[in-house]
Amino acid sequence: MDQLVENVGSDPGREQRVLTATGGSPWLLEVEDLHVHFVTTRGVVRAVEGISYTVRPGEIVALVGESGCGKSVSSLAIMRLLAKPAGRVVAGRILFEGRNLLELSDEQMREIRGRDIAMIFQEPMTSLNPVLTIGFQIMEPLLIHLGMDMKTARARAHELLKMVGIPDAERRLDQYPHQFSGGMRQRVMIAIGLACNPKLIIADEPTTALDVTIQAQILKLMQDLSRDLGIAMVVITHNLGIVARYADRVNVMYAAKMTEQATARELFAKPCHPYTAGLLRSVPRLDRARGVKLETIDGMPPNLLDPPEGCRFAPRCLAQVPESLCAQPPLVEVGPGHYSACVRAREMARVGPEGLGLARASAAVAVTKQVDRSEPIMSVRGLKTHFEVATGLKALSGGRGVVRAVDGISFDVYRGETLGLVGESGCGKTTVGRTLLRLDNPTEGQITFHGKDVTRASGEQLKQYRRQIQVIFQDPYSSLNPRMTIGEIIAEPMLVYKLQPDRKSAREKVTELLTQVGLFDYMAQRYPHELSGGQRQRVGIARALAMQPSFIVCDEPVSALDVSIQAQIINLLEDLQQKLGLTYLFIAHDLAVVRHISDRVIVMYLGRAMEIADRDALYETPLHPYTKALLDAVPIPDPLIEAQREYRVLGGEVPSPLNPPQGCVFHTRCPWASEECTKVVPELREIEPGHFAACIKV
Amino acid sequence: MPTATAPAITYKIPRRRHPVLQFMVQQPLGAAGLAFIVLMAVCALFAPWVAPYDPLDVDYSSMLAAPSADHWLGTDSFGRDVLSRIIFGARTALAVGFLASFTGSTIGAVTGVVSAYFGGKIDLVIQRIMDVLLSFPIIVLAITVVAVLGKNIILGVDVNLVVAIGLPMIPKVARVVRSSALAIRELPYIDAARTAGYSDTRIIFRHMVPNVVAPYLIMITAFVAQAILAEASLSFLGLGVTEPTASWGLMLSGAAADFYQQAPWMIVFPGIAISLAVFAFNLFGDSLRDWLDPKIKL
Amino acid sequence: TPRSGGLLKFAVGAEPPNYDCHANSSFAFIHPVRPHYNTLLKFDTTKYPAVKGDLAESWTVAKDGLTYTFRLRKGVKFHDGTTFTAEDIKATYERIRKPPQGVLSLREAAYVDISSIETPDPNTVVFKLSKPNASMLSNFASPWDCVYSAARLKKDPRFPERNIMGTGPFTFEEHVAGSHWRGRRFKDYFEKGKPYLEGFLAIFVAGAPMVNALAAGEVLAEFRGHSPADRDRIVKTLGDKAVVQESPWVCSLVVTFNTKKKPFDDARVRRALSVAIDRWGGAQALSKVALVRHVGGVLRPGYEFAANEKELMSYPGFSKDVNGSRAQAKKLLQETGVPNLTFTLTNRNVAMPYTPVGVFLIDQWRQIGVNVKHDQLETKLYLAAQQRDNPTFDAALDFNCDFMDEPNLQLLKYLSHDRSAINYAQQTDRTLDDLFDKQSGELDRKKRYAILRDFERRALDQAYTIPTIWWHRIIVTNRALKGWHITPSHYVGQDLTDVWLE
Amino acid sequence: MLRYIIHRLLLMLPTLFGVAVLVFFLLRLAPGDPLAMMFEGANVSKEVIEGERARLGLDQPMIVQFGKWLVGIMHGDFGVSLWTGRPVLYEIGIRLQLSLQVAIMATILAVLIAVPLGTLSAIFKDSWIDHLVRIISIAGLAVPSFWLGMIIILLLLTYFSWIPPLTFTPFFEDPWKNMSQLIWPALAVGYRYSAVAMRMMRSSVLEVLQEDYVRTARAKGVYERLVVSRHAMRNALLPVVTVVGLEFAFLIGGLVVTEQVFNLNGIGKLFVQAVARGDYTMIQGLVLLVAVFFVMINFAIDMLYALLDPRIRYR
Ligand SMILES: Nc1ncnc2c1ncn2[C@@H]1O[C@H](COP(=O)(O)OP(=O)(O)OP(=O)(O)O)[C@@H](O)[C@H]1O
Ligand SMILES: Nc1ncnc2c1ncn2[C@@H]1O[C@H](COP(=O)(O)OP(=O)(O)OP(=O)(O)O)[C@@H](O)[C@H]1O
Numbered sequence A: 001m002d003q004l005v006e007n008v009g010s011d012p013g014r015e016q017r018v019l020t021a022t023g024g025s026p027w028l029l030e031v032e033d034l035h036v037h038f039v040t041t042r043g044v045v046r047a048v049e050g051i052s053y054t055v056r057p058g059e060i061v062a063l064v065g066e067s068g069c070g071k072s073v074s075s076l077a078i079m080r081l082l083a084k085p086a087g088r089v090v091a092g093r094i095l096f097e098g099r100n101l102l103e104l105s106d107e108q109m110r111e112i113r114g115r116d117i118a119m120i121f122q123e124p125m126t127s128l129n130p131v132l133t134i135g136f137q138i139m140e141p142l143l144i145h146l147g148m149d150m151k152t153a154r155a156r157a158h159e160l161l162k163m164v165g166i167p168d169a170e171r172r173l174d175q176y177p178h179q180f181s182g183g184m185r186q187r188v189m190i191a192i193g194l195a196c197n198p199k200l201i202i203a204d205e206p207t208t209a210l211d212v213t214i215q216a217q218i219l220k221l222m223q224d225l226s227r228d229l230g231i232a233m234v235v236i237t238h239n240l241g242i243v244a245r246y247a248d249r250v251n252v253m254y255a256a257k258m259t260e261q262a263t264a265r266e267l268f269a270k271p272c273h274p275y276t277a278g279l280l281r282s283v284p285r286l287d288r289a290r291g292v293k294l295e296t297i298d299g300m301p302p303n304l305l306d307p308p309e310g311c312r313f314a315p316r317c318l319a320q321v322p323e324s325l326c327a328q329p330p331l332v333e334v335g336p337g338h339y340s341a342c343v344r345a346r347e348m349a350r351v352g353p354e355g356l357g358l359a360r361a362s363a364a365v366a367v368t369k370q371v372d373r374s375e376p377i378m379s380v381r382g383l384k385t386h387f388e389v390a391t392g393l394k395a396l397s398g399g400r401g402v403v404r405a406v407d408g409i410s411f412d413v414y415r416g417e418t419l420g421l422v423g424e425s426g427c428g429k430t431t432v433g434r435t436l437l438r439l440d441n442p443t444e445g446q447i448t449f450h451g452k453d454v455t456r457a458s459g460e461q462l463k464q465y466r467r468q469i470q471v472i473f474q475d476p477y478s479s480l481n482p483r484m485t486i487g488e489i490i491a492e493p494m495l496v497y498k499l500q501p502d503r504k505s506a507r508e509k510v511t512e513l514l515t516q517v518g519l520f521d522y523m524a525q526r527y528p529h530e531l532s533g534g535q536r537q538r539v540g541i542a543r544a545l546a547m548q549p550s551f552i553v554c555d556e557p558v559s560a561l562d563v564s565i566q567a568q569i570i571n572l573l574e575d576l577q578q579k580l581g582l583t584y585l586f587i588a589h590d591l592a593v594v595r596h597i598s599d600r601v602i603v604m605y606l607g608r609a610m611e612i613a614d615r616d617a618l619y620e621t622p623l624h625p626y627t628k629a630l631l632d633a634v635p636i637p638d639p640l641i642e643a644q645r646e647y648r649v650l651g652g653e654v655p656s657p658l659n660p661p662q663g664c665v666f667h668t669r670c671p672w673a674s675e676e677c678t679k680v681v682p683e684l685r686e687i688e689p690g691h692f693a694a695c696i697k698v
Numbered sequence B: 001m002p003t004a005t006a007p008a009i010t011y012k013i014p015r016r017r018h019p020v021l022q023f024m025v026q027q028p029l030g031a032a033g034l035a036f037i038v039l040m041a042v043c044a045l046f047a048p049w050v051a052p053y054d055p056l057d058v059d060y061s062s063m064l065a066a067p068s069a070d071h072w073l074g075t076d077s078f079g080r081d082v083l084s085r086i087i088f089g090a091r092t093a094l095a096v097g098f099l100a101s102f103t104g105s106t107i108g109a110v111t112g113v114v115s116a117y118f119g120g121k122i123d124l125v126i127q128r129i130m131d132v133l134l135s136f137p138i139i140v141l142a143i144t145v146v147a148v149l150g151k152n153i154i155l156g157v158d159v160n161l162v163v164a165i166g167l168p169m170i171p172k173v174a175r176v177v178r179s180s181a182l183a184i185r186e187l188p189y190i191d192a193a194r195t196a197g198y199s200d201t202r203i204i205f206r207h208m209v210p211n212v213v214a215p216y217l218i219m220i221t222a223f224v225a226q227a228i229l230a231e232a233s234l235s236f237l238g239l240g241v242t243e244p245t246a247s248w249g250l251m252l253s254g255a256a257a258d259f260y261q262q263a264p265w266m267i268v269f270p271g272i273a274i275s276l277a278v279f280a281f282n283l284f285g286d287s288l289r290d291w292l293d294p295k296i297k298l
Numbered sequence C: 001t002p003r004s005g006g007l008l009k010f011a012v013g014a015e016p017p018n019y020d021c022h023a024n025s026s027f028a029f030i031h032p033v034r035p036h037y038n039t040l041l042k043f044d045t046t047k048y049p050a051v052k053g054d055l056a057e058s059w060t061v062a063k064d065g066l067t068y069t070f071r072l073r074k075g076v077k078f079h080d081g082t083t084f085t086a087e088d089i090k091a092t093y094e095r096i097r098k099p100p101q102g103v104l105s106l107r108e109a110a111y112v113d114i115s116s117i118e119t120p121d122p123n124t125v126v127f128k129l130s131k132p133n134a135s136m137l138s139n140f141a142s143p144w145d146c147v148y149s150a151a152r153l154k155k156d157p158r159f160p161e162r163n164i165m166g167t168g169p170f171t172f173e174e175h176v177a178g179s180h181w182r183g184r185r186f187k188d189y190f191e192k193g194k195p196y197l198e199g200f201l202a203i204f205v206a207g208a209p210m211v212n213a214l215a216a217g218e219v220l221a222e223f224r225g226h227s228p229a230d231r232d233r234i235v236k237t238l239g240d241k242a243v244v245q246e247s248p249w250v251c252s253l254v255v256t257f258n259t260k261k262k263p264f265d266d267a268r269v270r271r272a273l274s275v276a277i278d279r280w281g282g283a284q285a286l287s288k289v290a291l292v293r294h295v296g297g298v299l300r301p302g303y304e305f306a307a308n309e310k311e312l313m314s315y316p317g318f319s320k321d322v323n324g325s326r327a328q329a330k331k332l333l334q335e336t337g338v339p340n341l342t343f344t345l346t347n348r349n350v351a352m353p354y355t356p357v358g359v360f361l362i363d364q365w366r367q368i369g370v371n372v373k374h375d376q377l378e379t380k381l382y383l384a385a386q387q388r389d390n391p392t393f394d395a396a397l398d399f400n401c402d403f404m405d406e407p408n409l410q411l412l413k414y415l416s417h418d419r420s421a422i423n424y425a426q427q428t429d430r431t432l433d434d435l436f437d438k439q440s441g442e443l444d445r446k447k448r449y450a451i452l453r454d455f456e457r458r459a460l461d462q463a464y465t466i467p468t469i470w471w472h473r474i475i476v477t478n479r480a481l482k483g484w485h486i487t488p489s490h491y492v493g494q495d496l497t498d499v500w501l502e
Numbered sequence D: 001m002l003r004y005i006i007h008r009l010l011l012m013l014p015t016l017f018g019v020a021v022l023v024f025f026l027l028r029l030a031p032g033d034p035l036a037m038m039f040e041g042a043n044v045s046k047e048v049i050e051g052e053r054a055r056l057g058l059d060q061p062m063i064v065q066f067g068k069w070l071v072g073i074m075h076g077d078f079g080v081s082l083w084t085g086r087p088v089l090y091e092i093g094i095r096l097q098l099s100l101q102v103a104i105m106a107t108i109l110a111v112l113i114a115v116p117l118g119t120l121s122a123i124f125k126d127s128w129i130d131h132l133v134r135i136i137s138i139a140g141l142a143v144p145s146f147w148l149g150m151i152i153i154l155l156l157l158t159y160f161s162w163i164p165p166l167t168f169t170p171f172f173e174d175p176w177k178n179m180s181q182l183i184w185p186a187l188a189v190g191y192r193y194s195a196v197a198m199r200m201m202r203s204s205v206l207e208v209l210q211e212d213y214v215r216t217a218r219a220k221g222v223y224e225r226l227v228v229s230r231h232a233m234r235n236a237l238l239p240v241v242t243v244v245g246l247e248f249a250f251l252i253g254g255l256v257v258t259e260q261v262f263n264l265n266g267i268g269k270l271f272v273q274a275v276a277r278g279d280y281t282m283i284q285g286l287v288l289l290v291a292v293f294f295v296m297i298n299f300a301i302d303m304l305y306a307l308l309d310p311r312i313r314y315r
C-alpha cells in the first residue's frame, strides 16, 4: 500500500451486504458430517470427526480452534489436497454450488481449484515457488483456467498486483519471491487467489506469520476485496480478535469436532459452550484493566490418536456433569442460528457461563507487587549490537553489510519487576536479550549487573554472571536437547556447578522443580518429544530455575502456545516471580500479553527504543506515533467494540536493518513525519516523569 | 444442522513396537538388507566353522574344479575352495569396511561438529583442510596412501588400507555433519547450555554430538558399502589385500579373467559376493536414511 | 613362401620410457624398438644359441681369444640416407663401454675386458681384449647394442634418447605415449626384399585386455609369453587360427634370504627352507596355472652348461623324495633352534608368476611347520625393502632373467655383494667369486662345465639365493603371422626382418 | 560478477597450494626410491645411479625442489616426467581428451537415466515402480564398475568375437570408431553414476513435493504433470547438480580401475603407472590437475546454482 495510513471506520453495512449477496441458492458451500482420518504408522489420527458448516456467497466465515483441532485438515479436504496416501475423507459430503466435490474426478476437481475456490496458506515465505517469477506464478492459473494468452495474462497479473497494493507492479512481475517481504508475499498469494475471480477463498491462518501492522493491512485488504468483489471467505484462525473484527459467522472447533456455531456478535456476547467461554476469558485483552490473574483452561487438548470417550472437552471442563451425561453431545440449537455441542448448552444459554460456575475463584485474586526502584539490578547504556553479514548479491562477491540489530538502547531493570519489550519482528528484541545473556557480543555500550560491568566479562566472571541470569525461549520444541531426559536436562546445571551435593539430592531437587512448574515427578524419565508444547515450556522454566537465577530473560515464552496454554504459563511466571523474587525481561510481540504481565514496557523499532513507560501510562496515553499505531492494529476480541472502534492501518513495511532510514528510523511510515524527521535522530526524552519517548513531535 | 454420526470404520491399528520391529515393518527393503548384513556378519565371524575348507588350503590335485557337491562354488587355480574363500573374504571386507567407515565417519563427525561449533577462523581452517582432502579423488588418495605407506598389519587387518579407504571419507562426513551441526548450533537448547556457562567440550560432546547421530549413522552404513567396494577395487589393482589372504577383489584380480571360460565361477561368484554385500549395505543405509532423516543428502 | 605387405599389429605389455637401447633393459623396449636397428651379430632364432651376422658379414676370433675381427656389410644405409661404416660400430661400442658425461650405459660391465677397438678400413672393425672372455661372441649378438650413427653421436651423445635413427628394417613413424608405437618398412634396407611387412603397430596393452585382444584377433601376437590359462583361452576363442609355440625360458624365480638378518645368517636355516620346497611336484602343478614349468639349478635346464637331471637331483632341495626332504628340513631347523620359524616373504605385486609361486612357496613351508606371511608389495616398496644399504626384508622372491643363456649373466645374482649390484642376499663368499672368474675366462667348454658344477653345488649348499622353478615361455600367435620362431629368450629374434603376414 | 569470479578463483589458490604441499612431501617422505625403480634388475654401479639422481635434481634439499617446482608451475611448467623425461603437461595432455570424453559420456548417460527415473520413483513412492527403481539404482551402486566392465568385455568377446578398438581415435576423426571404443566404459561407469544421481533425484523430488509451494501450485489447479515438471523438478534438480558435478570431477581422475579393464589410455591409467614407477613429477602434476578440475567444477556448480536458483543469482 502506498498510502501510509488509511482511515477505516466501522462497517455498519456489513449485515446488509451479506444478505443481498445471498442469491438464489442459499449456500455456496455446505460441509456435511465430514470425517477425515490419517492412517499413520503410529495409529489412526481421526483429524476431523463429523463437522458440518455452511457458507453463503459473499460471507466471511471464521473457523477457530486451538492448534491441531483439525481446522487445516477440514479445509484441505474441501480442496481435496489432503496428504496422500495417509489422509482420506471417510464420510460426509462437501457441496459446492450443489455439487459434491468428493465425487468429482481428479480432473474436474483440478478445474475447480484456483478457478472457483482459491486457497491462501499460512506461510507466505514458503508458499511461493522460489525459482519462478512472481508474474508467472500469478499468470499460471489464468493461463490454465481461463486460457489467456501470455500478453493478456500479464496485463491481468499487473492489474492484480496493483489491486493488492504492491507498488511498482510492472517491474515487480519479473522479480522472484525472495525479493519480496513476508507481507508482500502474502499479498501476492492473495493476488494468485483472486486471479480467476473465484467464488470462495479459503484462507488458512493468512496472517499468523505476520506482524500486527502487516496483519492489519492484509486483513483489511481481504475484507475489502471480499466486499467489493462479493467473494465468500472461510478464514481459519486461532486469533479471536481477528474473528471479532472481520467475521460474520464463527465456527468453533475443539479436538476434531465442532463445538459451537453462531454469528460473531452472538458468540462473543453469549458463548454457549464452556470451551468457547474459557477461550474468551483466557485471552488477555487490551481493552480491559488488568491486575488479576488470567483465567485458564486447565489441562491439555486430547490426543487425536486416542481421544476420550464422550465429550472431548469434559476432562478440562469446570462445568462437567457426571460422565454418562456428557456422552457424545450433539450440536443443539440454543438460539436462532446458534448451535452448541454441550449437554448443558441450553442451561448455559439461560444462565450464562458464570451461572455454571465457569469463572475460577483464583482468578479474582489481585496481584500485589513490591518493586524496589531505588537501585537497578541491571542497567544498560547505549547498547549497540551489530552483525556483519554477507547478504544477497554481496554474499557472492564477498562484500559485507552491517545489520544494526540493536542500535543504541538504554534502560534500567529493577529488582522484582517485569520489564516488557515489544516491537515488530526483526526490531531487535531477541538480540537485546541475547546480548544481555552475552550470547551475542555487544558492539558498543555498557551492561552493568548488580553494579558490576559485565559488558566484556569473560572466564570466571562470565560464569558467575551467567549463574544469575537465565533464559526461557520461544520455541518449546527446540529449546530442549532431544537426546536428554527431562530429569537430565534439569539436573545438569546442578551437577556441573555442584549446586547439589550428590545425584540423589539433585534428583530430589528435580522433583521439587517439576512440582513447582506444575509437572509431575514421573516426567523426569521422559524425553522432550513425549511432552506437549506447554509442558516443554514448563520444563524450560524449570531448567532456568535450576540455576537459582535472579534475572530471567523470557524471549517470547508464550508466542508459540495456544491461548489456553498461554494463560497457564503466564500465570506460572507470575507466581514464580512472587515466590522467588525474580526479575524478568519479558520479550513479546503480543501487546496484550505484555500489558498483562509487565510493570514497565519498552517499545522497540528497528533496533531503537521508541517509548519507555510504565505499563498503564503507555497503554492509556501512548505518546509515540508508533506505539499508537501498534495499539490500533491489535484487534480486540469483541465484535461490538471492534465495530465502534476507529482505527488506522499503518502502511508500508519495516525497513531493512541493513540499511535503516536516515534521521528518525520511523519516519518512512509515520503519519506525522515531516521534513525535519528525515534529518534529526530523535533522542529518548523524558516527556512525563518515568515516561520516555523518542519523537521530536511530542 | 445435521448431527454428526461417527462412521463405522475399523482400522487394523498397529501396536506400538520396538524401533527395530518398526523399522522392519516400515522399510521392508531395508530390513532385507539388514538381514543379509547380519547373515554375512555371522558367516564372517564364524568363518572357520561355516566354511567347508581352509581358504588357504592349496590343493593342486583339484585345480579349477567346477562347482560340485565337494566344492559348491568350485575351486580356483590353486585348487582352493571358492566358497570358503568368499566366506573368509567377507571377513576381510567387513573388517576393512567397518573399520574404515567407522574411523573415517567418527573423525569426520567430530571434525564437523567442532568446526561448526566454533565457527570463524577455526571453521575456515578446518574447511580449507577438508577442501584439500576432498580435492584428492577417493581412489587416487587411496592409491597414494597405500603405495606410499605400504602395509602395516595389526591383528590381521592392514591398518594402512583402512587409513587409505577411511581418509577420503573424513571430509565428506565432516561436510554433512557440519551442516547439521550448524543448524543445531543455532537451536535454543545450545544457547541454553551456553547461558548455563557450560564448557565448550561439554556442549560439543553432551549437547551437539548426540544430535548429529542420525547423519552419522546413515553415513557409516553408506560408507561401509563404499569401503567394501574400495577394498575390492584396491585389491583388484593389487594395492589392497595380498595373496594368500582371501579377499573378494583379489579373487577377481590378476589372471582370474583368463580363467573365465575354463572356470567362470572364479570371476562370477566373487563379483556377486561384492555386489550383494554392497547392495545390502546400501539398501539398509538408504532405508535407514528414509527412516531417520530423509533430508540428509549423500 | 614369404609374402610382402601388411601391417603387423602386436601387443607389448609395457612401454619404453625413452629410446636409447644402451640405457634400457626391458623387453617392452626391445619389442617396439629393435626393428629400427641392427646389431653387429644376432642370434639365429632357428638355431639358438647360435649367432649369425647382422651388420657383420663374417668374423674371426683369434686362438687366444683376445682379438675379434669383423668384416662389415657394404651398402648399408641409415634411415637418414647416410652410409654405414666401421666408424659407426666403433662409436657405438665406445659409447657402451665408456659412456660420455650424461649418457647412461647399463652394460659397461659386459665389455670391461675390451682394451681397444680399431677400424683398419671402413668395412673392418677389430676388438682387442685384455683377457679371454667366454661370453664375448654372444655379447656381440646382444639386442641391446643397437648401432648408432657416429656422426649423430658426435653432434649429440644423447641423440638416441629422444630419436630413433638406425639402419634397421623399419623406420620410425610415431609413438603415442601410453597407446602405441608405429614403424614403417625401410625401403633402402640392405637385405633386398626384406622386410616383408609394410609396417608394424605395437600396441601397449597388458593383462586381461591383452589376452582379449589376442583372442579377438585384434592383435596377432604378443612376444613376451603367456600363462597356460591365457594360452588356453586364446586358443579356445581363436580356434584353428591359433598357433602355439613353447620353449623353456631363460628366466627363473629365486628366493633371496637376507643373510644380514637372523636366523638367515645361518646356512642351515636357508638350506632347510630350500630343501623343503618340492620343486618337482610344484613345477608340475604350477605349470597348469602359471608360466613356470622347469626344474633347474642356477642355469636354465636344457642349456648346454646346465646340470643334467641326475646331477641336479644330487643337489640339496632337488631330491624327488618329498617326505625325506621335509624330514631333513625339519631336522635342520630343529638343529638351529628355530623349529617354529615365522617370517615374511616379500613379493612384488605382479600377478604372473609371482603370486602363484609365492602362494606355492608359503604352502610348501607351511608343511614343515614354518609360518610365512606373504607381503606383496608395490614394486617401489618391494625394492625399498631390498635396498642394498639397509635391507629390511626376511626373504624375498626375486627374478633372474636376461636376454640369453650365459653363466656370466645368470650367475651375477650369486656373486658377492660387493661385486654384484643385483645381489640382494648381501653375502660375501669369495669361493663363489673365484669360481665365477675361473669359468668366465675358460674357453674350453668341458672345463667350463665342470667349474660351473662346483659353483652350482656351493651356491645351493650355501643357499644365499635359491632357484625355485624356471619359467616356461608360451607364445600364441595368430596363424596369419609367419616366419617367427620362439627362442628361450623373449629379447632376441625381434627385429621382424623375416616375419610376414598371410 | 567479474569481481565475484576473480574472488572465487583466488579462493581456490590456498586449496590448491595445500594439495601441492601434501602431495609433494607425502611422496618424498615415503619409503622407496624412484631411481631404484629405473635401474631395477640392472647391474650398474652406485655412481651411475647417483649421477642420474643429480641429473634429475633429486639430490637437492626437499624444500629447494619444492620451491623450484612451484616457480615452474607459475610459469606453466610442471616439470618433466622422471620416467620418460617428457614434459608432464604433454603426457597428461595426450590422455586428457579420452578421460574427459568418457566422463562426459557417462555424465550424459547418467543424467538421461537418473532424472526421469528418479522423479518417477519419487512420485510413485512406495509403489512397485519405486521399489523397482530403487533396487535398480542401489544395484548400480553395488556392482563394481570394473567387474561390470570385465563381464561386458568377456560377453562381447564370447558372443561377437569382437572387442572395442585398443587405440583412441578422436571423435571428430572417426566418430564411429571413437564411439565403439568409449561407449562401453561409459556404460560400465555410467550405470553406477546414474544410480548415484537417481537416488539423489528421488530424495530431492520427494522433499520438494512436501514443500508449501507445491501445495500452492495444486491449489491453483495446475495440471499434476506441470506440478511435477515445472514446480517440483526445477527445485529438485539443485542437489542433483551437485552430485553430478562432484561425480564428474571424480571421474576425471577416478577411472583408474575401469581404464585398466578397458585398456584406456587415460588419466587414471597414467596415474597408476606413475605411482608404480615412483614418477614424482607426474604424480604431482596429475594430482594437481585433478584438484584443479575439482575446484573448477565446484565453481561451475555454484554458477549453475545461480542460474537455476534466483535466490543466489547476481547481476
Ligand atoms: N499428514 C498427516 N498425517 C497424520 N496426521 C496429520 C496429518 N496432517 C494433519 N494431521 C493431524 O490432524 C490433526 C489436525 O491437524 P490440522 O493441521 O488440521 O490442525 P489445525 O487445526 O490446522 O492446527 P494449526 O492451528 O496448528 O494449524 C492434527 O492432530 C494433526 O497431527
Ligand atoms: N546472528 C545474526 N547475524 C546477522 N543478523 C542477525 C543475527 N541475529 C539477528 N540478526 C538480524 O538482526 C535483526 C534483529 O533480529 P532479532 O532476532 O533481534 O529480532 P526480533 O525483534 O527478536 O524479531 P522476532 O520477533 O522475529 O523474533 C533482524 O533483522 C535479524 O535478521
Ligand SMILES: [Mg+2]
Residues within 6 Å of the ligand: A071, A072, A073, A204
Ligand atoms: Mg493449520
Ligand SMILES: [Mg+2]
Residues within 6 Å of the ligand: A429, A430, A431
Ligand atoms: Mg525474536
